[in-house]
Amino acid sequence: QKEVEQNSGPLSVPEGAIASLNCTYSDRVSQSFFWYRQYSGKSPELIMSIYSNGDKEDGRFTAQLNKASQYVSLLIRDSQPSDSATYLCAVGPGKLIFGQGTELSVKP
Amino acid sequence: DAGVTQSPTHLIKTRGQQVTLRCSPKSGHDTVSWYQQALGQGPQFIFQYYEEEERQRGNFPDRFSGHQFPNYSSELNVNALWLGDSALYLCASSLWGVDEQYFGPGTRLTVT
Numbered sequence: 001q002k003e004v005e006q007n008s009g010p011l012s013v014p015e016g017a018i019a020s021l022n023c024t025y026s027d028r029v030s031q032s033f034f035w036y037r038q039y040s041g042k043s044p045e046l047i048m049s050i051y052s053n054g055d056k057e058d059g060r061f062t063a064q065l066n067k068a069s070q071y072v073s074l075l076i077r078d079s080q081p082s083d084s085a086t087y088l089c090a091v092g093p094g095k096l097i098f099g100q101g102t103e104l105s106v107k108p
Numbered sequence: 109d110a111g112v113t114q115s116p117t118h119l120i121k122t123r124g125q126q127v128t129l130r131c132s133p134k135s136g137h138d139t140v141s142w143y144q145q146a147l148g149q150g151p152q153f154i155f156q157y158y159e160e161e162e163r164q165r166g167n168f169p170d171r172f173s174g175h176q177f178p179n180y181s182s183e184l185n186v187n188a189l190w191l192g193d194s195a196l197y198l199c200a201s202s203l204w205g206v207d208e209q210y211f212g213p214g215t216r217l218t219v220t
Contacts, residue, residue: 098150
């Protein structure tokens, strides 16, 4: 059974700080890795995808992948109250296996 | 550029009834996947359709079935509804062979 694990949180950070979200996965043959943001009562929104080891940056977001450690993370720099949401880690290929999500709260 | 659309937005059904949910993928996409998201949990994969065929299926009973039409839109059918089927049902569209999936707004199903 393929598994994706995330700390459920809540993770609370002050405005302007760096938020660090972590995810581990069990299936070594996983090839694609995604971070989705889900606001309360809304559907998940794709914010980052990463396919190879290392870092990928997009604006204030950086995804990091370490396939040897089966670990993927998301850093959010200069966190804003509007970043408060649940962040879902998902692993592919094909059908996506999701973690349970980490709730992030950014305090003004 | 139209995104993924789903209908209806909300639905209330009684135990034992049947329900049909609908999804239209994002323009240019040809693959539709369905997920079930219970409150406080991550989405769980139900099945995926491409070229009008079910290509992958998750750990869901046969009460869950689907269909894809020639215009790539899709339906999810659930028979003999249980209370435990109450959830947010999400449709995700993608291009076959490309893993990035984009979700629609979802259908909130409540079974009483």
